[in-house]
Amino acid sequence: MSTRASRPAVILLSGGLDSTTVLALAQEAGYDAYAMSFNYGQRHVLELERARTVAQAAGVRGHTVVDFDLRAFGGSALTSGIAVPKDRLLDKPEQDIPVTYVPARNTIFLSFALAWAEVLQARDIFIGVNALDYSGYPDCRPEYIRSYELMANLATRAGVEGRHLAIHAPLITLSKAEIIREGLRLGVDYSLTSSCYDPGQDGRPCGHCDSCQLRARGFEEVGVPDPLLQRYGMDS
Amino acid sequence: MSTRASRPAVILLSGGLDSTTVLALAQEAGYDAYAMSFNYGQRHVLELERARTVAQAAGVRGHTVVDFDLRAFGGSALTSGIAVPKDRLLDKPEQDIPVTYVPARNTIFLSFALAWAEVLQARDIFIGVNALDYSGYPDCRPEYIRSYELMANLATRAGVEGRHLAIHAPLITLSKAEIIREGLRLGVDYSLTSSCYDPGQDGRPCGHCDSCQLRARGFEEVGVPDPLLQRYGMDS
Secondary structure (H helix, E strand, O other): OOOOOOOOEEEEEOOOOHHOOOOOHHHHEEEEEEEEEEOOOOOHHHHHHHHHHHHHHOOEEEEEEOOOOOOOOOOOOOOOOOOOEOOOOOOOOOOOOOOOOOOOHHHHHHHHHHHHHHHOOEEEEEEOOOOOOOOOOHOHOOOHHHHHHHHHHHHOHHHHHOOOOEEOOOOOOOHHHHHHHHHOOOOOOHOOOOOOOOOOOOOOOOOOOOOHHHHHHHHHHHHHHHHHHHHHOOOO | OOOOOOEEEEEEEEOOOHHHHHHHHHHOOEEEEEEEEEOOOOOOOHHHHHHHHHHHOOOEEEEEEEEEEHHHOOOOOOOOOOOOOOOOOOOOOOOOOOOOOOOOOOHEEEEEEHHHHHHOOEEEEOOOOOOOOOOHHHOOOOOHHHHHHHHHHHHHHHHHOOOOOOEOOOOOOOOHHHHHHHHHHHHHHHOOOOOHHHHHHHOOOOOOEOOOHHHHHHHHHHOOOHHHHHHOOOOO
């Protein structure tokens, strides 16, 4: 990407591999990064610690953690007592929407990002959704992101005043391996991130949920060890 | 409206005049009403008490209050130290977006409603936005609502599975007087509601903010006294 004049952008940062890579890409493109994370009752709240560490390591301009509780609604393995599925086949990308889908989660996340962007007078929001590895979530598809962007431009002061607001999803057509290569090129320290839906108390990834399996497959394809597994002595 | 088979709908309920009327309209149309309110750091938190009272009086099936804090972002008179404007002219509907605009508020509200609708398997969401009296908020316009609905159908399980999800804004073309007439027809008790942006400790409306002035003008046009003013002995 070309270097642009420095300007603010809101980056949704979960502390996972994808959003950490997006943060690095946004900074490379010359944006002043304002990271936004969510404490929404997820069972893998470890994410938030990792998000803080990642944000600090990246030297962001600001980091906001928004608190709300999606558990009141139920409906997802990530926010309720439903078990996280393990060791399921990932070879069927067109299969049903999995139980780890959190209803309208990305829509809620983007809406808070939109609010912060308006206050910051930022015209750019970054989100790490990914269509190839998207694991069946409707709100990770390109047509969803485009539609959200159209809506956002009607919803806000920026849109009314003719300043276009863009939702960037730079990973949307990349494979996990391609994402990792981008991150490694930019010097991302993936040992700081967490991808697991069901980590241990010490942050150790389970190695068996969809997210762990997709991550392992990505590092395997790149041909480098996952520094997170090395950190926990899990690289066999 | 015709009577339909009973089915769930999520109704955004602030406890104000408009959303209370919308709740009555949704119930008249045969929906099982699930009311949703927000505790977001608004200075007029009295709204929430009124929303609870209204929901109870209407006999809703469920009422969820979602907590989050928009004050961290600032940017609006309704969530920060900026003064609520009083006694300003309301005769210029095309004037600038007022300081009481809360960035992306309706987008955030609708996004939580969308999450709850998915869990309830509801295909209908009601919101009390109103274009004629809309006071300059971009996220009260018809084109915004239509755009949100398109996005919502791409964001969710319902959309993927071919069940259309509708965002209803039944007040969008009505004047305040027409809204009040609809409510009175349906037996709404407007003394339970609160519209003021800056009420007193006892819930007494200030009478001078945009919202109080629009409400007063509406009752004047209908030719009936506002029962809320009567409740506080403010009907002169």
